[in-house]
Amino acid sequence: MILFQQSNALRGFLESQKAQNKRIGFVPTMGALHAGHISLITQAKANCDIVVCSIFVNPTQFTQASDLETYPRPISKDIELLEAHACDVLFHPSVEEMYGSDLSKDNSNDYGSFVHVLEGASRPGHFDGVVTVVKKLFELVRPDEVFFGQKDYQQCLVVQTLINRSFNTIKFNLCVIAREADGLAMSSRNIRLSEAERILAPQLYLALKKAKQLWTVETWKTASNEALKEIDSNAFTVEYLKICDQNTLEELSHFQNSAVVVLVAVQIGKTRLIDNILIDKD
Numbered sequence: 001m002i003l004f005q006q007s008n009a010l011r012g013f014l015e016s017q018k019a020q021n022k023r024i025g026f027v028p029t030m031g032a033l034h035a036g037h038i039s040l041i042t043q044a045k046a047n048c049d050i051v052v053c054s055i056f057v058n059p060t061q062f063t064q065a066s067d068l069e070t071y072p073r074p075i076s077k078d079i080e081l082l083e084a085h086a087c088d089v090l091f092h093p094s095v096e097e098m099y100g101s102d103l104s105k106d107n108s109n110d111y112g113s114f115v116h117v118l119e120g121a122s123r124p125g126h127f128d129g130v131v132t133v134v135k136k137l138f139e140l141v142r143p144d145e146v147f148f149g150q151k152d153y154q155q156c157l158v159v160q161t162l163i164n165r166s167f168n169t170i171k172f173n174l175c176v177i178a179r180e181a182d183g184l185a186m187s188s189r190n191i192r193l194s195e196a197e198r199i200l201a202p203q204l205y206l207a208l209k210k211a212k213q214l215w216t217v218e219t220w221k222t223a224s225n226e227a228l229k230e231i232d233s234n235a236f237t238v239e240y241l242k243i244c245d246q247n248t249l250e251e252l253s254h255f256q257n258s259a260v261v262v263l264v265a266v267q268i269g270k271t272r273l274i275d276n277i278l279i280d281k282d
């Protein structure tokens with residue numbers, strides 16, 4: 001694997017690969033890699049000739065300074081993992097390399113009403129920060145395909161909109177959520193869970209599965225209430241559990257036999273967890 005920390009050097013290398021008609025797959029991450037990230041690398045390897053992974057903890061998408069400070073950064077372990085899975089290129093820039101001295105966010109575009117709900121409402125400005133860095137990365141890497149995990153479903157919608165508007169040659173791949181054996185969605189934040197919290201955390205997936213099971217014309221009214229009962233209210237603070245339209249993220253107030261997504265966000269101890277499940281049209 002070739003490691004680049006400077007944009008110019010990466011750009012030069014990728015230009016030479018493109019000149020040889022190599023197809024570039026890109027997996028942007030913030031590091032603390034786990035099997036979910038590796039499944040993105042594996043899919044990128046299956047579809048493309050050269051796989052570029054970026055590891056950059058993007059300051060502009062954090063809404064709390066303490067979250068940014070304590071975000072895990074196990075770079076040596078990440079490099080070992082990427083090498084073990086035959087990733088071709090790692091881009092690991094400094095904050096200065098990405099932003100210079102200007103940490104302002106790009107909030108010049110409205111990416112649609114779905115940006116302001118759920119994560120957008122809980123973490124104001126978060127998606128402006130995501131769009132700012134993803135734009136910079138797409139402009140630099142100019143990938144043929146990108147690979148994003150469904151766990152950040154709302155982020156996937158935002159990035160798809162960005163691609164449709166500004167990078168319409170890029171193919172977007174939505175990759176299924178990688179789960180632990182007990183159903184907990186893999187996340188870089190899981191390592192912050194205490195032993196007791198880790199035992200309770202799979203309740204999120206139980207709740208999502210319950211909502212999915214109850215989302216029928218007869219039982220939709222109770223679906224989200226029954227789902228919430230799967231989550232121990234003494235241990236978790238539920239920020240939201242919502243059944244929404246898969247494309248607009250508009251919350252559904254009636255049964256709809258269309259593509260639906262159930263999304264949940266909770267706080268457990270010091271850790272915030274999110275998860276979701278898709279319910280596709282019959």
Ligand code: PAF
Pocket residue numbers: 028029030056058061130133134152155
């Ligand atoms: O999903 C993430 O890890 C980040 O939001 C991303 C897409 C790498 C942008 O910083």
